[in-house]
Amino acid sequence: MSTNKASRIGEEIWKTRVDKVNAELVTLTYGTIVAQLCQDYNSDYQEVNKQLDKMGYNIGMRLIEDFLAKSGVGRCANFRETADMIAKVGFKIFLNVAPTVTNWTSDNNQFSLIFDDNPLADFVELPDDGRAQDELWFSNILCGVLRGSLEMVQVQIEAHFVSDVLRGDDTTEMRVSLVRYIEDEMPPEEE
Amino acid sequence: MAGPRIACIGVIGKADNPLHISLFPPYSDATIEFSFLLNSCLDIFEIRRKQTSIDQDLGLLQAIDERLAAYGWLTTTGVKFLVIVDLFGEETTSTRLAGPAVSGLRDADLKTAFRALQTAYIQLLQNPFYSPDLHTPALGTVDGACQPISNPKFIADVKRIGETWAPGATL
Numbered sequence: 001m002s003t004n005k006a007s008r009i010g011e012e013i014w015k016t017r018v019d020k021v022n023a024e025l026v027t028l029t030y031g032t033i034v035a036q037l038c039q040d041y042n043s044d045y046q047e048v049n050k051q052l053d054k055m056g057y058n059i060g061m062r063l064i065e066d067f068l069a070k071s072g073v074g075r076c077a078n079f080r081e082t083a084d085m086i087a088k089v090g091f092k093i094f095l096n097v098a099p100t101v102t103n104w105t106s107d108n109n110q111f112s113l114i115f116d117d118n119p120l121a122d123f124v125e126l127p128d129d130g131r132a133q134d135e136l137w138f139s140n141i142l143c144g145v146l147r148g149s150l151e152m153v154q155v156q157i158e159a160h161f162v163s164d165v166l167r168g169d170d171t172t173e174m175r176v177s178l179v180r181y182i183e184d185e186m187p188p189e190e191e
Numbered sequence: 192m193a194g195p196r197i198a199c200i201g202v203i204g205k206a207d208n209p210l211h212i213s214l215f216p217p218y219s220d221a222t223i224e225f226s227f228l229l230n231s232c233l234d235i236f237e238i239r240r241k242q243t244s245i246d247q248d249l250g251l252l253q254a255i256d257e258r259l260a261a262y263g264w265l266t267t268t269g270v271k272f273l274v275i276v277d278l279f280g281e282e283t284t285s286t287r288l289a290g291p292a293v294s295g296l297r298d299a300d301l302k303t304a305f306r307a308l309q310t311a312y313i314q315l316l317q318n319p320f321y322s323p324d325l326h327t328p329a330l331g332t333v334d335g336a337c338q339p340i341s342n343p344k345f346i347a348d349v350k351r352i353g354e355t356w357a358p359g360a361t362l
């Protein structure tokens with residue numbers, strides 16, 4: 001399935017089958033969550049990243065079901081197709097953004113998602129304490145969402161941000177790497 | 192370039208606590224004078240507020256002398272924006288004001304500046320890491336030990352508004 005086709009599917013579902021919610025509600029809610037985590041963990045940003053990832057993982061595990069129902073797409077033939085599906089359909093229907101898929105490694109097991117627009121981070125400026133700029137990945141929840149949802153369809157991945165415009169970088173980039181395809185594990189045979 | 196310029200922008204919190212004050216040349220060092228002027232404007236806010244049905248835009252609050260005039264804007268949440276305008280602006284040596292070039296400002300001229308300030312303030316509030324509570328004196332404390340706004344983006348925005356504003360300009 002080509003990238004264009006995926007874009008069309010995403011566009012179509014976004015227009016017809018998705019309930020919309022006010023963007024500021026989402027942005028402010030997410031912002032509050034992150035700010036509260038920072039406060040709860042006394043600005044231990046490593047821990048905040050970890051918690052966000054965990055929250056995302058739990059969201060992803062549930063969200064994938066909704067995604068499959070809405071999109072009605074089948075199994076992806078390869079990891080490249082998976083990437084397009086995530087970027088052009090997944091992100092499109094849940095956040096109305098379509099990150100660019102790029103920087104593939106030659107073995108087709110790693111790619112980057114470049115976010116031109118990140119609705120979670122509108123209005124946000126990281127705390128000016130000299131550490132947040134280097135340690136906090138504000139949108140880290142997205143990594144967890146990908147990890148959780150893909151795990152539910154037998155794809156184990158690892159995802160992390162490598163740059164973020166909030167930190168002063170030029171782009172917001174997430175690196176996604178395929179770890180392995182999880183084989184369906186049979187329950188232990190009964191004696 | 193002679194013409195009305197902004198001399199000072201003040202953002203004053205609900206409890207009359209100063210949140211942010213920016214001064215512009217040639218008044219950059221006149222901190223005390225302008226604090227005094229801003230303070231005197233707060234009383235006018237108080238009086239105007241008692242009058243029924245006022246707009247957010249309070250227009251001209253007071254003309255301090257033939258040069259300076261104070262304009263105010265009061266949001267429903269009690270945050271006050273104050274702009275002190277220098278009607279002559281920075282005079283250059285060559286241009287003498289010819290005729291009635293500066294015959295006063297229309298209130299509408301200031302509206303763009305206030306709108307831009309309000310937008311900047313809203314942006315500041317939307318930032319989840321900005322906590323408005325830190326900038327509101329706790330009820331009951333007299334001295335109101337609360338911090339001014341330290342957000343660099345907001346300060347830069349205010350600076351930009353103060354420097355680029357001119358009657359009829361878009362911000």
